[in-house]
Amino acid sequence: MLFIKKIIDFLEGLPGKSFLALLGARLAVAHPFYVSGRSKAASADPFSGEYFDLGSFTVTLFESEYSVPVLSPETAATLALYGETFLPIMLAFGLGGRFAAAGLLVMTIVINISYSGHDMLSNFAWIFALLAVLLMGPGKASIDHIIRQKVLGDK
Secondary structure, three states: OHHHHHHHHHHHHOOOHHHHHHHHHHHHHHHHHHHHHHHOEOOOOOOOOOOOOEOOOHHHHHHHOOOOOOOOHHHHHHHHHHHHHHHHHHHHHOOOHHHHHHHHHHHHHHHHHHOOOOOHHHHHHHHHHHHHHHHHOOOOOOHHHHHHHHHHOOO
16 A cells, blocks of 8 residues: 555656646557558558558448448548548647547547447547547647747747
């Protein structure tokens, strides 16, 4: 019990501790989305011409397993590929952090609606992490913060 109290005291004493929580939230959500996006591509090699092409099985997956409302399977697959590639990178670096969080939040809601095989517990964790970034911004460990400092002189 004393050990746990020491850890809590240490964490509470960290200056600007919210930046660690926001950075952790951003990275924890960005990773699974990016991996998922890359699984939809024809090639994981960013230097190949197929990095942004849909994999041969991806549209079939959206036709048979993911029932995204309103969108055609081709459109949904393409949006997922691009959204799950660019938004996690933006979120991880905190570049357009609130925009990226909003986009991934929408994607999480669509996943909940369209894919019954997804783990709801993970989705709740993603939702709350993304809401934190959306409401509080990406934090001091972000490109957004650096830009804000340079342009607006904020600290």
